[in-house]
Amino acid sequence: xxxxxxxxxxxxxxxxxxxxxxxxxxxxxxxxxxxxxxxxxxxxxxxxxxxxxxxxxxxxxxxxxxxxxxxxxxxxxxxxxxxxxxxxxxxxxxxxxxxxxxxxxxxxxxxxxxxxxxxxxxxxxxxxxxxxxxxxxxxxxxxxxxxxxxxxxxxxxxxxxxxxxxxxxxxxxxxxxxxxxxxxxxxxxxxxxxxxxxxxxxxxxxxxxxxxxxxxxxxxxxxxxxxxxxxxxxxxxxxxxxxxxxxxxxxxxxxxxxxxxxxxxxxxxxxx
Amino acid sequence: xxxxxxxxxxxxxxxxxxxxxxxxxxxxxxxxxxxxxxxxxxxxxxxxxxxxxxxxxxxxxxxxxxxxxxxxxxxxxxxxxxxxxxxxxxxxxxxxxxxxxxxxxxxxxxxxxxxxxxxxxxxxxxxxxxxxxxxxxxxxxxxxxxxxxxxxxxxxxxxxxxxxxxxxxxxxxxxxxxxxxxxxxxxxxxxxxxxxxxxxxxxxxxxxxxxxxxxxxxxxxxxxxxxxxxxxxxxxxxxxxxxxxxxxxxxxxxxxxxxxxxxxxxxxxxxxxxxxxxxxxxxxxxxxxxxxxxxxxxxxxxxxxxxxxxxxxxx
Numbered sequence: 001x002x003x004x005x006x007x008x009x010x011x012x013x014x015x016x017x018x019x020x021x022x023x024x025x026x027x028x029x030x031x032x033x034x035x036x037x038x039x040x041x042x043x044x045x046x047x048x049x050x051x052x053x054x055x056x057x058x059x060x061x062x063x064x065x066x067x068x069x070x071x072x073x074x075x076x077x078x079x080x081x082x083x084x085x086x087x088x089x090x091x092x093x094x095x096x097x098x099x100x101x102x103x104x105x106x107x108x109x110x111x112x113x114x115x116x117x118x119x120x121x122x123x124x125x126x127x128x129x130x131x132x133x134x135x136x137x138x139x140x141x142x143x144x145x146x147x148x149x150x151x152x153x154x155x156x157x158x159x160x161x162x163x164x165x166x167x168x169x170x171x172x173x174x175x176x177x178x179x180x181x182x183x184x185x186x187x188x189x190x191x192x193x194x195x196x197x198x199x200x201x202x203x204x205x206x207x208x209x210x211x212x213x214x215x216x217x218x219x220x221x222x223x224x225x226x227x228x229x230x231x232x233x234x235x236x237x238x239x240x241x242x243x244x245x246x247x248x249x250x251x252x253x254x255x256x257x258x259x260x261x262x263x264x265x266x267x268x269x270x271x272x
Numbered sequence: 273x274x275x276x277x278x279x280x281x282x283x284x285x286x287x288x289x290x291x292x293x294x295x296x297x298x299x300x301x302x303x304x305x306x307x308x309x310x311x312x313x314x315x316x317x318x319x320x321x322x323x324x325x326x327x328x329x330x331x332x333x334x335x336x337x338x339x340x341x342x343x344x345x346x347x348x349x350x351x352x353x354x355x356x357x358x359x360x361x362x363x364x365x366x367x368x369x370x371x372x373x374x375x376x377x378x379x380x381x382x383x384x385x386x387x388x389x390x391x392x393x394x395x396x397x398x399x400x401x402x403x404x405x406x407x408x409x410x411x412x413x414x415x416x417x418x419x420x421x422x423x424x425x426x427x428x429x430x431x432x433x434x435x436x437x438x439x440x441x442x443x444x445x446x447x448x449x450x451x452x453x454x455x456x457x458x459x460x461x462x463x464x465x466x467x468x469x470x471x472x473x474x475x476x477x478x479x480x481x482x483x484x485x486x487x488x489x490x491x492x493x494x495x496x497x498x499x500x501x502x503x504x505x506x507x508x509x510x511x512x513x514x515x516x517x518x519x520x521x522x523x524x525x526x527x528x529x530x531x532x533x534x535x536x537x538x539x540x541x542x543x544x545x546x547x548x549x550x551x552x553x554x555x556x557x558x559x560x561x562x563x564x565x566x567x568x569x570x571x572x573x574x575x576x577x578x579x580x581x582x583x584x585x586x587x
Contacts, residue, residue, distance in 0.1 A: 100360045101283075108287045108569060109294070112562045118523035120542060121558060125301050144517065151513065190474065193413070194467060198521075201415050201463075205528050208417050209543065224418055228532070238425075242418035249413035 012251025016244070020067035027058035032216045040234045049240045051225070053230060054088035058237065061218040062244045067220045068130060068246065072212070073199025075134050080141020080195060083163050083190065087142070088149025089180060092157060093172040104150065107143035115140035115202050119211050130213040133206045135197050148191050152184040186260055193256025197249040204245050220245050276577055284570045291562050292344075293308040296337050299555045305329070306353045309549050327351070339477060349556040354548045359556045362541060367560075369439055370530065370537035373453050374522045377460035381518065384465035389472025389511075394499060396477060404469065413478075416525055417482025437534035456529045464518050464525075470491035471514045475507040482506070508579050516572035521563045 003091030028048075043050045049058035091103040115119070119136035126132055153176070156162055165175050207213035207221025215222070220241045227237040307323040308315065321429060324330045328339055343350060349359035392404035428436035434455050442449045479485060488498040527539030534540075538557050545553035 083409065093400065105283055105287060108283065108566070109290050111520075112287060112291050112566045113558075114520040114524035114561070114565060116527055117558050117561055120546065121295070121298050140541065147513065151509070174415060197412055204415050205417060205525075209528060209531055221415075224415075228421060231421055232429050235425070238418070238421055240420075242415065245415045245418065246413045248409075250409060254413055255410055 003061045005254040005261075009251050009254025009256075010257055012089075012247050013255050016066045016248045016251065017070065019063045020070050023060075023063040023067055027057075027060035031056055031058045031060050031218050040170055040230070040237065042234075050236045052237050052243070053226065058223075058240050061223060062220070062240060065218045065220040065223065065241065065244065068207075068213045069200050069203050069245070072134050072137065072203040073196055076137035076141055076202075077192060077196045079134075079138030080145050081188070081192060081196055084142040084145025085149050085181075088146040088151075089153055089176040090130045091146065092180070093176050094155030095154060095157070103146065107146045110139055110142035111147070113140070116205070117126050119206050121239050128211045128214055130203075130219075132216070133203055133212045136206070137202050140202075141195050141199075144195060145188070145191065148187060149184060152187050155182045156183055187194070189256060189260050193253055193260075196252050196256070200245060200249050202253070208222060280570055280573050284566055287566055288563060292341055292559060292567070293337070294315065294560055295555060296340065297555040297564070299551050300333060302549075302551060304416060306549070306551065310353050323541050325352075331485065344556070344559065350552045352545075352550055352553050354545070354550040354553075359553050362553065363557060363560060364423065366536060366538045366541045368442060369453075369535050370523075370526050370539065371385065371527070372449075373456055373460065373520070373535070373537065376412070376450070376453055377464070377522050377526070378519060380457055380461035381465040381468055382515070384461070385468030385472055388465075388469040390476060390499065390504070392469070392473040392474035393480065394495065396480075401473075404473070408466040408469045408473075411462055412470065414463055416459050416463050417528050417532050419462065420456065420529055423433040423455045424532065436546075437532075439535050453535075454532045456526075456535060458485055459532070460522055460525050462531050464522060467536075468511070468514055468518065472507070472511050475510040476503055478509045479503045505579060509576060512572050512575050516569055523561055 002003055033056070036052065038047075038051050039053050039055040039057065041047055041051040041055075047057050047059065048158050049062065052058055052061070087107070091100040094100050115137050118139050119133060122132045156179070162175060162179055165179055170178070203212055203219070204221035204224070207219040208225045210222075210225070212221055213219040224238060225242040227234075227241070231238045277583055304428055305324070307320055309326060311320060311323060313449070321330075328336055331339070340350065347360055349363065351357065352359050352362060355362065388404050388408075392401045395401045424436050428434045435452065439452045440448045471500065476499070480499070485503060488502050493501070526537065527542065529535075530537040530539035531543070538561070542557050544555060545557070
């Protein structure tokens with residue numbers, strides 16, 4: 001496993017995961033407390049990342065914002081994988097059958113609605129919020145994993161070792177689990193990494209346009225939206241939440257790359 | 273190929289039909305009466321009834337769905353509850369910003385990703401590969417609306433090379449229009465270009481280790497020729513998948529980026545319409561975007577069949 005991606009990736013992920021967990025019991029300042037006389041303070045010993053336009057401590061808001069982002073993205077990717085991968089495997093195992101057609105057309109239908117459109121519809125009906133953001137991103141992840149799994153599994157079903165397993169009398173479900181899944185795990189992890197990153201980014205984007213987590217829960221996306229008109233006046237208000245998103249996503253991607261090497265010995269040998 | 277095309281076309285139409293039903297039913301769940309919303313709480317019952325009849329709200333749900341569907345097919349998306357203007361006209365005006373922006377970003381993304389991915393794969397393990405991979409790590413991680421804010425801050429506010437927001441209009445000329453869209457398109461394209469570069473690189477690396485590539489090299493073909501003649505075509509399937517996915521990301525992303533740059537595109541229209549509960553506009557814009565995404569998926573499927581005849585034969 002490449003230490004150069006594993007170490008920084010793990011450290012970054014642990015840093016933000018730790019910040020999110022610690023924020024449940026402690027933050028330097030109360031994120032709901034407004035302190036107008038101290039608004040837009042530059043970073044200092046008292047306020048490490050400065051204060052925002054309402055005098056709130058940006059460091060504390062980033063800590064609390066971390067749990068919103070991580071939770072939304074994690075659950076959304078989980079929904080996508082848990083539903084999408086079995087659907088993709090089933091579709092590939094029964095290629096051309098009614099099941100395949102039904103699964104793929106349903107996927108096409110969900111896939112036709114980008115996450116933001118799903119979020120817009122859900123918002124229009126049920127109102128904005130973190131749970132609706134999870135549902136929107138999660139629903140969008142399902143066809144992504146299903147299509148990827150089906151495509152990758154299809155290319156394996158014509159390979160000799162699968163034919164051998166069929167001749168040996170193994171059933172399609174067993175072949176899918178024992179032979180297809182381990183061979184496409186690499187692809188799924190890479191895609192999972194991309195989707196997790198996209199989940200963090202999508203949550204931030206939804207919050208930025210007001211469709212994600214609602215006040216008073218701090219969210220990185222909303223912090224950026226509120227800082228938009230202040231970029232030239234007080235750049236730190238926009239820089240720190242942006243860097244928080246960038247570093248979390250970067251950490252997850254580096255960790256994902258390291259895991260991919262670990263899961264795929266062939267890749268590890270090639271790289272070394 | 274014709275049979276494959278017909279089969280895909282049928283499924284495309286079915287997807288659109290079901291999507292329209294899902295969309296109509298979802299919007300119908302929303303509580304509240306548009307006519308009451310338009311006239312306010314002091315409206316007389318007779319006036320309210322007349323408006324409901326004028327908007328077709330007194331008809332049954334299946335009738336209204338049919339009216340909406342057949343209307344759309346003829347380019348009639350109904351009348352905005354808030355602005356009392358045809359929705360098709362409102363969408364038409366805004367589309368001339370959102371669509372060029374999406375296509376501009378897709379073009380930029382592809383132009384960056386293809387050469388970068390091929391370059392990195394052909395120099396695996398060397399400094400060039402590490403540099404491209406490092407850049408893509410950063411590119412994938414950057415939130416595009418934050419990147420857009422930084423672009424505005426640097427190129428528009430500090431250097432004053434571009435306007436910080438708004439759209440000059442195509443009547444000012446193609447160059448002026450594209451200049452207005454350049455910063456938004458860069459902000460939209462870069463993160464997607466980074467993803468596409470990674471996929472291109474990893475897909476090409478997978479192909480490079482295949483037996484037929486070794487055979488091609490053993491026959492005396494140079495590495496470059498082997499990549500161009502055999503590698504690229506086989507590496508294209510995952511790349512096309514991601515390219516197809518990217519269109520919907522870019523289209524949805526454009527809605528967000530339009531907010532950063534105050535571009536009067538479809539995104540702004542949707543958010544305004546949600547705030548004003550002008551649901552007929554939301555419904556129509558979402559259906560139009562769904563149509564665009566489904567069409568692109570269809571074209572990607574056709575491209576699959578063209579790139580890999582095995583998939584066509586299996587279907």
